[in-house]
Amino acid sequence: MAAFKVAIIGAGSVGFTKKLFTDILCVPEFADVEFALTDISEHNLTMIATILRKIVEVNKLPAKVTATTDRRKALEGARYVISCVRVGGLDAYQDDIRIPLKYGVDQCVGDTICAGGILYGQRNIPVILDFCKDIREVAEPGARFMNYANPMAMNTWAAIEYGKVDTIGLCHGVQHGGEQIADIFGVGHDEVDYICSGINHQTWYVDVRVRGRKVSKDEIVAAFEAHPVYSKQEKVRIDVLKRFGVYSTESNGHLSEYLPWYRKRPGEIMNWIDMSDWIHGETGGYLRFTTEQRNWFETEFPEFLKEAEEKIDPKRRSSEHASHIIEALETGRVYRGHFNQKNRGAITNLPDDCIIESPGFVDRFGINMVAGITLPEACAATCLSSINVQRMSVHAAVTGDVDLLKLAMLHDPLVGAICTPEEVWAMVDEMLVAQAPWLPQYAHAIDAAKERVAKSTVKTRDWQGAARREARGIEEIREEKARTKV
Numbered sequence: 001m002a003a004f005k006v007a008i009i010g011a012g013s014v015g016f017t018k019k020l021f022t023d024i025l026c027v028p029e030f031a032d033v034e035f036a037l038t039d040i041s042e043h044n045l046t047m048i049a050t051i052l053r054k055i056v057e058v059n060k061l062p063a064k065v066t067a068t069t070d071r072r073k074a075l076e077g078a079r080y081v082i083s084c085v086r087v088g089g090l091d092a093y094q095d096d097i098r099i100p101l102k103y104g105v106d107q108c109v110g111d112t113i114c115a116g117g118i119l120y121g122q123r124n125i126p127v128i129l130d131f132c133k134d135i136r137e138v139a140e141p142g143a144r145f146m147n148y149a150n151p152m153a154m155n156t157w158a159a160i161e162y163g164k165v166d167t168i169g170l171c172h173g174v175q176h177g178g179e180q181i182a183d184i185f186g187v188g189h190d191e192v193d194y195i196c197s198g199i200n201h202q203t204w205y206v207d208v209r210v211r212g213r214k215v216s217k218d219e220i221v222a223a224f225e226a227h228p229v230y231s232k233q234e235k236v237r238i239d240v241l242k243r244f245g246v247y248s249t250e251s252n253g254h255l256s257e258y259l260p261w262y263r264k265r266p267g268e269i270m271n272w273i274d275m276s277d278w279i280h281g282e283t284g285g286y287l288r289f290t291t292e293q294r295n296w297f298e299t300e301f302p303e304f305l306k307e308a309e310e311k312i313d314p315k316r317r318s319s320e321h322a323s324h325i326i327e328a329l330e331t332g333r334v335y336r337g338h339f340n341q342k343n344r345g346a347i348t349n350l351p352d353d354c355i356i357e358s359p360g361f362v363d364r365f366g367i368n369m370v371a372g373i374t375l376p377e378a379c380a381a382t383c384l385s386s387i388n389v390q391r392m393s394v395h396a397a398v399t400g401d402v403d404l405l406k407l408a409m410l411h412d413p414l415v416g417a418i419c420t421p422e423e424v425w426a427m428v429d430e431m432l433v434a435q436a437p438w439l440p441q442y443a444h445a446i447d448a449a450k451e452r453v454a455k456s457t458v459k460t461r462d463w464q465g466a467a468r469r470e471a472r473g474i475e476e477i478r479e480e481k482a483r484t485k486v
Contacts, residue, residue: 009081011084027326096287099115105414106466152355156168202248224237233280258386335361
């Protein structure tokens with residue numbers, strides 16, 4: 001098989017880049033693939049390139065690893081382009097969490113919809129469209145763009161509708177939820193089959209088979225409620241399961257911020273979350289986690305480099321979609337997964353223009369989505385609320401329309417359950433001013449927003465949220481990891 005080039009944008013996401021890299025090299029035909037890494041941080045690029053080159057050396061592979069801060073150079077001749085960027089980094093992300101808290105909006109993650117996710121999309125979409133321009137101009141003709149970056153649906157929507165690039169959005173939420181279902185029934189992960197359909201982070205297991213037998217809603221509810229861990233960690237998901245009749249892919253913390261019911265009253269938030277790990281609902285949990293992980297990598301680089309001396313084991317290939325899709329496209333070995341694509345009628349009761357996450361098959365002919373799926377009405381209604389927010393947010397991000405951005409925020413389920421229109425308008429103004437360096441499409445509107453912020457009479461408060469924890473230091477993390485190993 002002729003060698004080809006894979007470019008990874010945002011390759012400074014060290015752990016994830018390493019996973020994608022080793023997954024691809026698990027495919028025997030891909031031993032001589034060229035990996036072009038690019039990131040705005042030369043420091044992070046140097047570290048990840050060192051690790052990946054060590055893996056190539058240890059495994060005696062002909063694969064090539066290059067690293068450059070020149071994105072167009074990295075994309076030249078690439079057949080596949082993978083993005084895992086976080087535009088604005090932790091500086092902007094802190095404001096995605098901090099500013100909405102002043103207005104009473106308590107988020108666990110804030111990277112999909114809700115106040116933080118909407119602004120995250122405004123930062124990402126102009127950059128995504130720059131990526132698409134480069135792909136059209138310098139990548140291999142027909143190159144495929146694989147987007148792992150959140151907000152998944154908004155980024156993928158913009159890349160397809162405005163970037164005019166063959167784009168697929170990829171997430172691991174479906175796989176992780178499937179693993180939970182296997183766990184509650186006490187079977188192997190490969191003994192559970194399912195059809196999962198909806199939109200990213202609000203995808204629904206509409207048909208579940210355990211060892212070939214279709215299991216009912218009541219069986220799934222009973223198994224989750226009897227599980228010693230999930231019964232405590234997944235209170236929102238189990239409550240939604242009972243009421244809607246189907247289980248949702250997304251974590252307890254994520255799901256709680258996409259709905260208008262579980263985080264709107266500060267005094268009740270603790271009833272629905274679990275503090276054993278950030279993902280179960282902690283205020284700003286993912287911000288704390290990413291802050292700790294950044295600091296951890298900086299000091300533990302020698303350990304990561306030592307791990308790179310281990311031989312690649314195909315049995316440890318992850319369930320991340322990218323390598324499996326590339327394998328199917330290049331070799332014809334069919335792969336079934338759940339992908340983010342334009343709906344175009346695949347889900348009968350969602351709009352054609354939206355980005356769905358639903359089953360598809362990949363072979364040499366491309367990605368073929370399963371058509372004719374109809375979601376339960378409550379699931380479709382919940383997805384539609386988010387889709388309408390996503391659509392307005394994408395169009396606002398492309399046009400720089402402040403009024404449309406505010407309307408998108410007003411229609412967000414959780415924000416709308418907490419804030420008045422006046423508060424929404426004030427919050428958006430404050431977020432625009434704080435994040436102006438990453439919002440070029442709103443440059444014309446920043447001065448006016450500053451004036452409105454200065455004159456605002458909307459009452460805010462200094463609030464850390466219902467369940468906030470401080471980021472831990474390196475020594476605390478090291479001690480926890482040592483305890484886990486014992």
